[in-house]
Amino acid sequence: MTATTAKSGFVQGVIEGLPFIIVGAPFALLFGVVATAAGLDLAQTVAMSALVIAGASQFTAVQLMSEVAPVWVVLVAALTVNLRMAMYSAALQPHLGAAPLWQRIFISYINVDSSFALSLQKYEENEMTLGAKVAYFAGTMMFMGPLWIICSWVGAVAGARMFDGIALDFAMPILFMALAAPMLKSLAHLAAAVTSVLAALALVWMPSGLGLIAAAILAMIVGAEVERRRAA
Amino acid sequence: MTYSDTTIWLIIAVMGVVTFLIRFSFLGLLGDRDMPEWLLRHLRYTPVAVLPGLVAPLVLWPDATGGEPDAARLIAAAVTVLVGWWRKSVIWGALAGVATLATLLSLS
Numbered sequence: 001m002t003a004t005t006a007k008s009g010f011v012q013g014v015i016e017g018l019p020f021i022i023v024g025a026p027f028a029l030l031f032g033v034v035a036t037a038a039g040l041d042l043a044q045t046v047a048m049s050a051l052v053i054a055g056a057s058q059f060t061a062v063q064l065m066s067e068v069a070p071v072w073v074v075l076v077a078a079l080t081v082n083l084r085m086a087m088y089s090a091a092l093q094p095h096l097g098a099a100p101l102w103q104r105i106f107i108s109y110i111n112v113d114s115s116f117a118l119s120l121q122k123y124e125e126n127e128m129t130l131g132a133k134v135a136y137f138a139g140t141m142m143f144m145g146p147l148w149i150i151c152s153w154v155g156a157v158a159g160a161r162m163f164d165g166i167a168l169d170f171a172m173p174i175l176f177m178a179l180a181a182p183m184l185k186s187l188a189h190l191a192a193a194v195t196s197v198l199a200a201l202a203l204v205w206m207p208s209g210l211g212l213i214a215a216a217i218l219a220m221i222v223g224a225e226v227e228r229r230r231a232a
Numbered sequence: 233m234t235y236s237d238t239t240i241w242l243i244i245a246v247m248g249v250v251t252f253l254i255r256f257s258f259l260g261l262l263g264d265r266d267m268p269e270w271l272l273r274h275l276r277y278t279p280v281a282v283l284p285g286l287v288a289p290l291v292l293w294p295d296a297t298g299g300e301p302d303a304a305r306l307i308a309a310a311v312t313v314l315v316g317w318w319r320k321s322v323i324w325g326a327l328a329g330v331a332t333l334a335t336l337l338s339l340s
Contacts, residue, residue, distance in 0.1 A: 018323075019322050019323030022326060039234055047241075047244050048247065048248075052247045052248050058247075061247060068235070071235075071242070071243060079247065079250050082251050087278050089255055089257045094266075097263050098263070105256065107259065109252060113282075124276070170294065171330075173291050174309070177312045178312050178326035180316075181322075182316050182319075189280045193280045196288075201292065216282045219277065219282075223274070224276070224277060228273065
């Protein structure tokens, strides 16, 4: 797989993105249910999924809205949860920074945990042209993106009764753990992951999102340091 | 008291625009300028530095049980990580986790 063309990059992205539907779709269904219960109408529920495409922050927002929190609290809490994506943006820059502006705008719009994690791993393990990298990224969201929106709509329409007895609350944790586990391919990666868990647990008292950022920066430092020492 | 329709739309619009700007930040504004090697070495660990920390509190103190640690969820989490790591596969990890959780919850 040394020369990946744009077309085969897109196809690979589509195929390797497919597994996320299994856990991503129920997660979006649940969002539709919760958002409706919090007082959003159908259009608002679907619009939030289409414009934000970030499960964790959408859940944070509707959770606080169901408690009728002040608007600024809703916004600050939901958006700090998304600050990690600035790190995703920085990690993608060396790979995709040379792409045309419209492509960088599009990639930014669909830069979510799964598309980012899949793509960065792909870029590091394969020799790919810029076009193939962009196409792969788009491919990973080919089904997940539209499904995210459609399933939010279905969840909002169908309501809570549909999911009696199903532990949908755990769809997101399982999805994110399944994403991270195959990446634990060196001692440095393992050290970063363990640091991330311990630091995040130790910092849960910080405002939602900020503790995670601090834990992530610490984990990156540990990972990079382990890599440097083992290479030296 | 609840929010007016306009307020809800405002929240959605601000979330959408600011989330986009966060995602666009480095990728959009730096273009193809080179970042120093030390910084790249750190950024390689972004996914494994963020995802485990993001889920750790959710696994240990799930909302669904009112924040009480829950054996079924803890075991399902362990199975997800072990199978995902062993098979080097996202799909097998996720399927194993979902199956474990469904089985354990149906037994309890």
